[in-house]
Amino acid sequence: MAMINIExxxxxxxxxxxxxxxxxxxxxxxxxxxxxxxxxxxxxxxxFKETVTDGARDVRINGRAIPEIIDGLQIKMLEAEESCDFGSTTMIKFGRPTLDWKREWVEDVPDTIMKNAIAKVFADENKNQIDVIN
Structure with a gap:
């Protein structure tokens, strides 16, 4: 199984x-x-590893930056019919759109993008392991 290292x-x-x-x-x-x-x-x-540096802020997942990982991915939000709460009432939230991200601050990365980046790295790592075994 793949190993995920986040720094x-x-x-x-x-x-x-x-x-x-x-x-x-x-x-x-x-x-x-x-x-x-x-x-x-x-x-x-x-x-997980936290490193204090003199340089820029960054999150690396298996050595790759989030923008590099998600480049080319089509990130889509669930439609109402696809979500598990279809038909139930939900709380209305006010604020920034879910995928809005100030890219100069890695601390602002939306949860959806972070989880998609982790999932992409995990899938890539598992694909590489399967290819090696075959």
Missing amino acids: YMHPEEDPSDPTIRRRTNAVMAQYIRDLIFEMQMGDISCA
């Missing part, structure tokens, strides 16, 4: 934009730890 690289100071989704390094690191926990509960091998 969050950031300077010591927190992001300066108060409008992003995860406003501090600690919140972003905890978000990734929560994703790691979910994957481990699903019996997926994964690890």
